[in-house]
Amino acid sequence: MKHQPFENWLLFDEPLNPEQAQALDDHLQVCEHCQMLQRSWQGVASLFQESPDPEPAPGFAGRWQTRLKNEQYGVVASRHRWQSWITLILIANGVSILGVLLGMTFFNTFDSLTELLLVWVYRLTSLLTVVNIFQNLLAILIRTIPGLLPPSGWAILAGIVSAGSLMWVLSMARLARMPGRA
C-alpha cells in the first residue's frame, strides 16, 4: 500500500483542504501503518504539552553576577600578565641590541684580543690609583678634623644632630598616622 502523500500530510503539520482531509480520513480507515504514525505523533505532541517547564535553582542571577565578576577579574589579570610579558620581551630585546652594538664597537676599535685585554688592565690600574688617592685624602682629614673643635663643641654638635633626627622621625610618624593615608 502506498503511504504517500498521507505521511507528508500527517507530518508537515500544515492545514489541509477539505478534499485532502477526506482522502486522509479514508486512507487512515484502512492503513494500519499510517494510523500508527498518526497515533505516535499525537502522543509525542501531547507529551510535549504536558511536560512541565524546568526552572533554574534559586539564586541564578546572583550566580551569574559572581561569574561575570570572576570573568572580568580573569580578563584584567590576563591583560596584566600580557603587559608584563611584553615589557620583559622589550627590555630583553633592548639589552640584546645594546650588547650587540657594544660588541661591534669593541671589535671595531681594537684589532686583537690582546690589545683589548691590555686596555682593560690599564683601566683597572688607573681605577686602583684613584681609590688609593682618595684613601690618602681621607686619612689626612681624619687626622686634622678633631683638632678643629674642642671636645665640648663636638658634644654640642652631636646633640644638635641627634635632636634633629628625632624630630624628623617623629614628624614622619605623625604624617603616616594622618587620616586618608595608607
Next chain:
Amino acid sequence: MNDNEAIWLAQARAGDDDAFAHIVETYQKPVFSLCYRMLGNAGDAEDAAQETFLRAYRHLHRYDPNRSFATWLLSIGSHYCIDRLRKRRLPTFSVDDEAHDWWQPSDPSPSPEAAMVIDEKQLRVRELLDVLAPKDRAAVVLHYWYDYSYEEIAESLALSESAVKSRLYRARRALAEGWQTQESQMETLEHENAERTPYETPAF
C-alpha cells in the same frame, strides 16, 4: 519588551552590571528551559544558561533594539547549545540528574506519585529529543515550547524557512518512531512483569 527592560538594557549598555542582572532575573526561566531541553540535564543547562547571558552581555552592542530581545537571547542560547552538543563525542547521562533539582513546582509539596509521573514524562521527552540532530532539536524546542513560527526559527538558527520546515518534518518522523519504540519497550516490560509476579509474590 516593556519599558523597564528597555531602561535596563540602556543602562547595561552603558556598563551597569546590576541593570543587566535584572534582565537575567527576567529571562532566566526561558533560557534555562531552552538549555535544559537542548542538553538534557540540569548541570549542563545551568552552565549553558549562565554562558548565554555572559555572551549576551558581552555582545550587547550588537543587539538591534528593533528586534525582539527574547528572540535574540534565545538565538544565542540555541547556538551555544548546538555547539556543545556537537562537541559531545558520546551521549552523557547522569543518574544524579534524575533528582528534580531543576524543577521548582508551583505546589511546594507534590505527592511522590505526582513527582514520579513528572520525572517519567521528563525522561521520555529527553530520550525522544536525544535522537535528533542538534539543529533539528533546537527547531523542535523553539517551535513546540516557545511557539516560534517558521520565520522566527529561521531567523534564530540562521536557516531558510524551507530548511526549517524540512528539519521539522524529519524531526517529527524521528520523534514518532522514537515514541513507537518507547511504547513497544514499555509493553514488553509490562508483559515480563505480569509473567514474573506470580512467582515472586508468595514471600509477601
